[in-house]
Structure formats: structure tokens, C-alpha cells
Amino acid sequence: MKTGAILVETGTAALDASAPLSPAQRLVRTLQCVGVGPIVLLTPxxxxxxxxxxxxxxxxxxLPDHAQGRADAVDFLVSRCDRLLLAPSDVxxxxxxxxGILLNCGLPLVRPRCIGRDGWPILLPAQRLPELAEAGLLSPRLPAARLASDDEGTLRESLAEGKWPLLRALRREEAIRPTVKLRLCGERPFLGPGVAQLLSLxxxxxxVRMASQQMGLSYSxxxxxxxxLEEELGEAVVLRCQGGKHGGSARISPFGLDLxxxxxxxxxxxxxxxRSRFRAIFGGERSV
Structure with missing residues (x-):
């Protein structure tokens, strides 16, 4: 079952001048650690x-957080995911x-509840996203089940109440984890994380122009x-075409999508x- 995520940037500033990651980056990292993807960030x-x-x-x-941007996010995620995690960036x-508990609880529509307050993220079927996008993503009125939790990191109020230094210290050990960068090679390396991200965008x-801009790459x-990529495989992966919803002129070929x-x-x-071998060798992702 494919689980993606849609995050809404709330304008929360960096936690302090020394923080290496923004709140949104921290949340993305946590989602990626549990295998969630693709991830869309709606931002002003x-x-x-x-x-x-x-x-x-x-x-x-x-994507921009306006009507067209939200519609594009819906189209992108609903066509690729079975379920979604929805959250503001300030958790x-x-x-x-x-x-992990949310993803494995067996409930189709659920959110955490901590010390009497509703928390984030909300897990929902991807098909429910269009109605949420119309009603307001961060003011959902879906009949979600509540899952009891003692994780104050799920509460938006935790940052405003000044609890982030303690939460940051608690999460520091969780940040220690293995990462794998997979690369396919022929006569030359041709498909790795960067090329895969480019194709996804x-x-x-x-x-191609918008995708390269998002990655900070030159168009050339x-x-x-x-x-x-195409020379190594001997197949067309990116097809030029007329028009496009953003005035673009490229799409991924069926071969490219399968690849x-x-x-x-x-x-x-x-x-x-x-991750499994890391836990076996190091004694868990918090015990290095």
C-alpha cells in the first residue's frame, strides 16, 4: 500500500539560528525514515x-498554496497513492x-490525540483528499478516529509553548539512521536519486524547466x-510534446514510468x- 504525504507550510521560522534544518525539513526527514513518499509541500x-x-x-x-496549486497536489497524489498523511509544517x-503506529494501526482514517488535544498528522484514504482541499486542508472535519498518544510532538501548540528544545533533544537520537543511495550503472552511472527525482518532478x-528549477539545476x-539515461538504456524516457498544464512540453514515456x-x-x-541490518548490528536506531 503506497503512502504519500501532503504538508502545508505555516510560516514557522527556523527554531533557532543554529538549527541545521527548517521545521518542514525535519518533518520530511521523519516521513522519509518510515518510508512515506511521494511528499508534496504546499507553501505560500x-x-x-x-x-x-x-x-x-x-x-x-x-507547489504554491493556492487553488491551482492545491488542485495540482490532489491530481499528483491521488493518482499515485492509496493513502496519505496530512500535516502542517509546525509539527x-x-x-x-x-x-509507525499510525501507519500500522489498521484504521483507514485516524489522527493522534495527546493530553486531550487533537494532533497531527492525519492518516486518510487518498480519495478523501479532494474534499479536504476544497474545505481547507488544516481544518478538516472528517470523522477521524483518535489514537491515544503521549507524543507531544504531534501538537502544534508544542512549538508555541516553548517545548521544542526538549522535543529536539528527544528526537536527536532518532535522527541516527542508515541511508542508502542506490545507483544503476551501465558503461556510466545513469540512474540514481538525482535522476529519479528529476523524472518524478x-x-x-x-x-523539464520547472523540474530543473525545483532541483536547483540548470536546464542544460x-x-x-x-x-x-536514454543513451545507456537505448530507450526514450522523456518525450517532448506540445502544451502542458504549466505551459511545459515534456512527459515521461511509459517505459520511463515503469523504470x-x-x-x-x-x-x-x-x-x-x-534499517533492519542497522538495528541488528547497532542494537536499534536509538542505541548507537
């Missing part, structure tokens, strides 16, 4: 360029344990990566194996 138009730079190498699709200290935006560099799906599946299995 005024800060879209800044967020695209921050997320350039995180495999996150950044950066949700634990991986809480995420082209698929989402229907534009993006096409060079595509050329190497990307297989790469993601292999990547997920490698990550899962690495």
Missing part, C-alpha cells in the same frame, strides 16, 4: 522559491514511533542527465534492508 507563493531551494535535494514537490518533532510538472544540466516505479521499489527494499 511568496516563499515558493525559497522552499524550492531548501528542498532541492530532498525529493519533495513544492516537526513527531516521532518515527508515532508515524517532470512527471508532476510536465516541464537536466537535459544532460536525461541524455545519459521509475521499479527503481523506487528497489530503493525502498534496499532502505528497509539497511
Amino acid at each position: 507563493l511568496a516563499s515558493l522559491e525559497e522552499q524550492e531551494k531548501r528542498m532541492a535535494h530532498w525529493g519533495v514537490l513544492c 516537526p518533532f513527531v516521532s518515527t514511533d508515532t508515524m 517532470i512527471d508532476a510538472t510536465e516541464s 544540466k537536466a537535459w544532460k542527465m536525461i541524455s545519459v 521509475l516505479e521499479k527503481y523506487r521499489r528497489l530503493e525502498e527494499e534496499c532502505q528497509a534492508f539497511a
Whole structure:
């Protein structure tokens, strides 16, 4: 079952000057640790360029938080996911344990509840996203079940109440984990995390130019990566075409979509194996 995520940027500033990650980046990292993807971040138009730079190498699709951007997010996620996690960006200290409990509780529509308050994220069937997008993503009135939790990182109030230093300290050990960068090679390396992200963004935006901008790549560099991929495989992966929903002119070929799906599946299995071996060798993801 494919689980993606939609995050809404709330304008929360960096926690302090020394914090290496923004709140949104922390939340994305936690989601990726439990195998959630794809991830879409909705952000105010005024800060879209800044967020695209921050997320350039995180495999996150950044879209403007307006009617068209939300519609694009719905189209992108509903066609690719069975269920979704929905959260504002100002719950950066949700634990991986809480995420895992939500994902494995067996309930189709559920959210955590901590010390008498509703928390985030909400797990929901992907088909429910369109109605949420119309009603307001952060004011959902869906009849979600409540799952008791003692994780104060699920509460938006925790940052405002000044609890983030303690939560940050608690989560620091969770941040120690293995990461695997999978690369396919022929005569040359041709498909790795960067190329896979580029293909995913082209698929989402229907534009090589927009995809390269989101990744912080030059347009010519993006096409060079595509050329190497196609030359090594002897197949067309990115097709030029007229028009596009953003004025773009590219789409991923059926061969390319199948290739990307297989790469993601292999990547997920490698990550899962690495996490399993890490726990066996180091005694758990918190015991290094």
C-alpha cells in the first residue's frame, strides 16, 4: 500500500539560528525514515522559491498554496497513492514511533490525540483528499478516529509553548539512521536519486524547466542527465510534446514510468534492508 504525504507550510521560522534544518525539513526527514513518499509541500507563493531551494535535494514537490496549486497536489497524489498523511509544517518533532503506529494501526482514517488535544498528522484514504482541499486542508472535519498518544510532538501548540528544545533533544537520537543511495550503472552511472527525482518532478510538472528549477539545476544540466539515461538504456524516457498544464512540453514515456516505479521499489527494499541490518548490528536506531 503506497503512502504519500501532503504538508502545508505555516510560516514557522527556523527554531533557532543554529538549527541545521527548517521545521518542514525535519518533518520530511521523519516521513522519509518510515518510508512515506511521494511528499508534496504546499507553501505560500511568496516563499515558493525559497522552499524550492531548501528542498532541492530532498525529493519533495513544492507547489504554491493556492487553488491551482492545491488542485495540482490532489491530481499528483491521488493518482499515485492509496493513502496519505496530512500535516502542517509546525509539527516537526513527531516521532518515527508515532508515524509507525499510525501507519500500522489498521484504521483507514485516524489522527493522534495527546493530553486531550487533537494532533497531527492525519492518516486518510487518498480519495478523501479532494474534499479536504476544497474545505481547507488544516481544518478538516472528517470523522477521524483518535489514537491515544503521549507524543507531544504531534501538537502544534508544542512549538508555541516553548517545548521544542526538549522535543529536539528527544528526537536527536532518532535522527541516527542508515541511508542508502542506490545507483544503476551501465558503461556510466545513469540512474540514481538525482535522476529519479528529476523524472518524478517532470512527471508532476510536465516541464523539464520547472523540474530543473525545483532541483536547483540548470536546464542544460537536466537535459544532460536525461541524455545519459536514454543513451545507456537505448530507450526514450522523456518525450517532448506540445502544451502542458504549466505551459511545459515534456512527459515521461511509459517505459520511463515503469523504470521509475521499479527503481523506487528497489530503493525502498534496499532502505528497509539497511534499517533492519542497522538495528541488528547497532542494537536499534536509538542505541548507537
